[in-house]
Amino acid sequence: MFSSVAVRVLGGLRQCLACGLLAFGIGCPLASPHLAQAEEWQASLYNEGLPTHLVAVDKKRQTFMFFEKKSPLKLKYTYPCTTGQLTGDKQSLNDLRTPEGIYFVEYKIASGLDFKEYGGIAYTLNYPNPVDRLRGKTGHGIWIHSKGFGIEPLATRGCVAIGLKEIDEVGPQLTPGTAVVLAEKMDETAQPRSDTGTAQELRRLMQNWSNAWASRSVKMFDYYDPDAYSKAMTENFVAFRQNKERLFKSLQFIKIFNRKINVLEGPGYWVTWSEQLYTASNLSTEGVRRLYWQRGKDQKFRIVGMEWAPRDLGMRADFQKGQLVAEAPLQQVSDASSEAPQPPRLDMPEAAPEKTAPVAMTVPQPSQDKTAQAATAKPGQGEKLVAANDPLVPKRGSTPPPAEVNWGARPSMEEAARTEAEAAQKNAAAKAAEQAAPQTPAALAASQLPPPASVQAPVQAPATAQVAGQMTAQPVAQAAASTPASAPAPLALTPDVVAGLEKAVKAWNADFASRSMDIASLYDQARFNREAGTPRGYSYNSTMREFERRFAAPWLRLISRKPKFELQGTLAVSHVEQLVVTPNAMEQGVRSFWWNRDDKGDFRIVATQFRPDELGLAADYLDQVSDDVSAMVEKWRKAWEAGRIEEYIEYYADDAIQQGRWGAKNIQKQKEQLWQRVKPTLVQITGLRLVADKQGIRADMNQVYADSSGHTDRGTKTLLLRFDGKNWRIAREDWALLGAPVEPVGTVQ
Known part of the structure; x- marks a missing residue:
């Protein structure tokens, strides 16, 4: 347990940690994070439309709360927690902040996680939600998880973490769809408050919206803010409306049942949601429907975003038995056109739900910043595939990467200053490397983009060394002096060395593209991940297991440009721009290898790094x-x-x-x-x-x-x-x- 005073003190001292990345390439230093752009949000719960259970997080007090509604609302669990390293509402990718707003649990990840950083269990949240996208927020991978070796205040890259015992206790109740309120402040002693009428009004609006939809009425579209909807969703509102109007004419009937409409207030918006059964003349499906509302200039609430989570709720079975109990009877009167039925076409209505399957954790996949921006772009602007003109179509895609990946050696706080000698040596080394093998800015620039599909650890400055989990600055000369006397002399980029490096890179590419575990022979098992001044991350054995996992995919395609080389002490470093395409992912960036030349003259890998970047390889x-x-x-x-x-x-x-x-x-x-x-x-x-x-x-x-x-x-x-x-x-x-x-x-x- 810790006090709020300790939270504030530690929060003031804490500096930005370097980001953890994946094992096929390791590390990218984090640039200065953005300043907080939102006011502190103090959440309130109202006694109208509350769900049966919900999570609330007070970021200021670093407190995690779990409520149950059993007339009245009851605070069942209270735990200390840890949130983002920097205070304020999350605005952008890698800004080290925990978002503020109303979110929902998506699914549980119970395997493939690093125990130290995640405690082996995580529950994903739906950040960014439609209002976040409307406001231009970026980022992804906000989870509720644990920590393998205890928690400390303000220690995540945006997630919410609680203790191991606590995650075991509350975890079974964090079922998909559980509401999560993330706020700067939340006074549990003043909850819930009496409804001022707004929550009740929004519940009525959602019911009326459902009635208009079921009646196939154009009045349904009056409930939307077209401009905001187009910005928040992955479809243009005009296309959405045209598709619905066609369906209204072609379907013989639509029935919609809402089991119970819940409502919560977020920062500048409200969310209503309900278990919902949709049944029409050609389709029946069920799940959870969520609507995001904001007031317009006329002070009327309108829908700015929607979400649909297909789920087996038993509503269809109850409907077939005549036992479905909905929140209120729905209108079945239709104002649809009396035109004669048209022959079936391709523009059919809502898709059937996906077949559910156990969630298997994959190592986080890349989610490049431009891809995240594309999710909010309008059709025709090169964005990712619009998921139809229909909000019921389930999303398909790989597990998004978490907001934090800190596997491997944990870096310390950035040094406030470096010695003049160290800076001079670093500049001289950089100049020599540039003269030896000029690098493109895209290949060498530090990146804040998310990790590729293999876990990496943070890049350390060339003149740093790790001792007992602490990072200590050390001049290059001292680092060289600490190496054994038998260490090989520094390399020179002679033609034979360049030819040997090109051959080694080509061999790695060939083994990777063919998914061959012969790739292991290119790694120096004894020295891998142990060289001072090189990136640190997975051990040799863990890296090989990651190769095996990735090579289990049915296929992959590698596109690789010509490598470039530089020297770093006794090691050679190769940089190559690459694109990797797998069945469910596409990643591109600069892959770097640190090579050691053994007694036989062969080059072996002692460290790796991958920096995602948009390089035009697509x-x-x-x-x-x-x-x-x-x-x-x-x-x-x-x-x-x-x-x-x-x-x-x-x-x-x-x-x-x-x-x-x-x-x-x-x-x-x-x-x-x-x-x-x-x-x-x-x-x-x-x-x-x-x-x-x-x-x-x-x-x-x-x-x-x-x-x-x-x-x-x-x-x-x-x-x-x-x-x-x-x-x-x-x-x-x-x-x-x-x-x-x-x-x-x-x-x-």
């Missing part, structure tokens, strides 16, 4: 795969146009999503039924554009479609194409109708 990747992708799209188009169902369905992944249909079998069934009545006569594609995506390749194109009934339409087709190790297949297909029906023109050759 274009090189597209050059390699574009011919195959384009050929696949054309074959798919021809199979579709000819109505050859067996050939057509071969181009879809087993778990593909096609505008409301989940799985290749369901897609095939719908097409068979449709093509028995009307057959496609023309599928015309123009303006094909390919964009690299961490989940595969996104293909956008203009499409004109015609069938045997005389129906024609045109619009934009978007395909997410995923490589399975042998072939490219469609993982997702989205369709946005444009304008009125058109007369088809000549076919595509």
Whole structure:
């Protein structure tokens, strides 16, 4: 236990820790973090719409609280906790702050975590939420976790950490969907407060919004702030509305049941959420719906963001038995158009929920800053694939990296100053290295970007050494003096040395690309991770286990540019710009190796580092795969146009999503039924554009479609194409109708 006074004292003394990274390349020094940009938020709970249990964190007092609602609200657990190293609301990636607002537990990670830093268990939160994205906040990987060797105040990079005993006690109750209030201040003795009417109003608004949706009424769109929604979500509001209006005309009915509507106030916004069952003439799905509300200039609340978490809640079974108890009866009156039903098309409604599977922890994957920005960009600006014009489509992707990865040797506080001799030696070494092998700014600049897909430890200054967990400054001359007398003489970048290094880098690339554990022979087992002045991280054995884990993937692709070299004392250092593509991730940056030359003259790796950076390598990747992708799209188009169902369905992944249909079998069934009545006569594609995506390749194109009934339409087709190790297949297909029906023109050759 510790006092709030100790928290403030330690918080004032604490300096920025260098960021921990992943084991295939190790370390990047952290630049000066941003200043806090938000006022202190003091959270309040109201007695209207409270959930059955929730977490609250008082950052100022470093206190973790768990509440249960059993008429009245009861504080069940209170623990000391630790939050971000710097105070204030999180604003940007790597700013070392814990966010403030209303968040929700997503899932539990119970394996693959470093025990020292995480205690072996973590619960992920949904930061950034839609309002965070609306406000331009960046970052990711905010977790509730533990610490293997105790906690101390203000010691994380943005997460919330509690003790081992505490995480074991409260953890089973941190189920997916649990509300988490992260605030600068929270007075549990004054909770809950009487509702001023706002919470009740928002519960009513969510119910009315559900009624308008179920009635297929255009009044549903009056509940939204279009501009804010477009900024906060991964879809444009105009496209969202057009898609919904088409569905309102094509569906025979929609029913929506909210089991209980909860509400909490955040800093400048409110959140309402409910367990929800959606059932329509073609689909039934259930999960948790969340709406984010802000007041407009007219002081009316409007929706600025939405979230949907598919989950088996038993509501569908209760509905089928006639036993579903909803919060209030819903209107079933429809004001939809009385037009005659149209033949089924691709623009179907909400997708069915994903098949749930146990969450297997993967080593955190890269999430480059530009990718994070792309999540808030409008369509057509090069952002990552828009997840359809439908909020019910479940998100697909790898586990996001945590906000902190401090595996390996823990650095101390930055030295306030260095000696003149040390600075002079450092400048001289840098100048000599530059003359020997000039480096590009992108390759050598320090980065605040998140870690790649392997755990790295912080880069240390060349003139530092580690003693019993403490970092101590040491002149280069002293470091050299401390090496054994038999240490080899410094290298020179002679032609034979450069040739040997190029051969060694080429061998590493070949083994990595072929997923061969022969890569182990390139590492100096005795000296790896033990050389003074080099990055520290995983041990040799841990690094090899990480290779085995990564090589277990069905495929990977490596793109590597020509290496560049420099010298550092008795070691040679190689820097190479690389892109690694795996089934669920894409990472690029500068990979560096510190090489020692053994008695036989062979080079062996003694330290590694990876600095993520945007280097334009995705274009090189597209050059390699574009011919195959384009050929696949054309074959798919021809199979579709000819109505050859067996050939057509071969181009879809087993778990593909096609505008409301989940799985290749369901897609095939719908097409068979449709093509028995009307057959496609023309599928015309123009303006094909390919964009690299961490989940595969996104293909956008203009499409004109015609069938045997005389129906024609045109619009934009978007395909997410995923490589399975042998072939490219469609993982997702989205369709946005444009304008009125058109007369088809000549076919595509």
